[in-house]
Structure formats: C-alpha cells, structure tokens
Amino acid sequence: MKTYKDFFGTTSPYADLMDYLLDPPPLYDLPEGKGMCKKQPPIKHQLYLTLHEIFFGGVKKMKIQRLEYTGPEKTKTEIREKILSIPIKPGIRPRTEIIFPEEGDQNPAHISADIIFITEDKGHEHFVREENNLVTEADITLQDALLGTTITVSTIDHRLIRIPITDIVCPGYKKVVKGEGMPILETPEERGDLVIKFNVEYPPYLPKISRNLMQRAFYLAKIGGGRNQEMINKMVLADKIMRVDPVEQLPPFE
Structure with a gap:
C-alpha cells in the first residue's frame, strides 16, 4: 500500500506551505503591483587563456556592462561598466567554470543572473x-636521428634546456x-x-660512396644485432684490415 510520502515525497500535506511561510520567495514592489522575483538564467562567456597564463596563474580582469540601480530606492537602472577580477590557478583545466553570483x-522585477566564465586554452606557437x-616538435637530420645529437x-617558463638524444629516432619515437x-x-x-x-629531414641526394658506407654499416648492425659488443669490435677491426693497401700490410708471422 502506497503512503502519502510515496506520492508527494513528504509525510505532511502542509510541508510546502510551511516552507513558503518560513522561507518566502523574494518579491518585487512596483507602482503596478507586487510580484514574485525569479532569478534570470546564467550568462556564460568563453575565457581564453594563454599557456603562459595557465602556467603562472594570477588574476585576469574582465570588463562587463550591466544595468545597475541609480539610487537606494532601486526602481531605476542605467548601463554601467564593472571590472571583474577572475582568479586563475596554475594548471587550471579547460572547461572550468568560474562563477560570479x-x-x-x-532589475526590481527579477534576481540578477550569475555570470559564468568558462576557460579555454589558446593555441601556442x-x-x-x-x-x-606539453608536446612540442623538433627537426633533426637523418644523421642525427641515427647517430645521436643534442x-x-x-x-x-622561458628557460633554455639542452636535451641529449642517444636513442635511434625511429618513426613514432618520443623523448619524454x-x-x-x-x-x-x-x-x-x-x-x-x-x-x-621528431621530424627527420632526409638528404635530397647521397653519393654512391656514402650509400656503400651506409650499406656496410647497416649490414654490420644487422649481423651483430647489438647483442655482442666484442664481436662487433672484431668485425670493425677486420673491415679496417681488409681496406688496408696490400703493399702496406705486414708479412704473415712465421
């Protein structure tokens, strides 16, 4: 069996009346008569912030125009300017709402609307x-991508930092x-x-000797696999010996 509370959300049929008497809604009083004041819907503005403003934080001032009472009787209004000071916390997130109640x-016939500023990030160069x-991009040459660079x-925050790149920069590589x-x-x-x-810049042309050297380097890397440094060193030494002029080679040991 359903009770009165199940239908109306309260145990007393006089609850709404008691609420009205104890906390009456605001009224306006004009020569034409009295009426109940209703609050106007909120006024929303986009607030675009630079990454520097978000990084450092601070106070951003915004000028608004609104109707204000001209006297204590609060019956007449005129347009006036007002400066609102908006607190910006370091690291404030996009779509944050900052409310000025x-x-x-x-207007004597209604309750003033809230003004809401909604933050958005401005683009950065x-x-x-x-x-x-923070994500950024760097341009490097193919040589730097393979051999490393700084x-x-x-x-x-306006500092210059030097970052060593010791890994091979392959497609999709990111330095954190x-x-x-x-x-x-x-x-x-x-x-x-x-x-x-990284954006890797490729050379427009490679001479044949450079191609041969790169082919040899890639071959050594492939067979060595980076797993045995001693073996790689031996192969490099053997390669150097093979490229020595036969006239300059020492006679074999007997």
Missing part, C-alpha cells in the same frame, strides 16, 4: 597541451623530459612532462 543586470603534459628547447610540463592543479609544486616528437 548575481553580477548580471539589476610551439606547444600543445595534453592534460598536464637539441635545445625553450621551455614554457620529466617535470617540464604544466603545473598540476591539485599539487602546483609538481609538473607534468615535456614530450618531444
């Missing part, structure tokens, strides 16, 4: 934000530099990572 137009990480990166990304919102003393992707 009842900062919309003032060198970095793309992925969660707490690249210089200007960080988001710990702690050089964006501040983490909950723990701003910690940071995400810097992720470097």
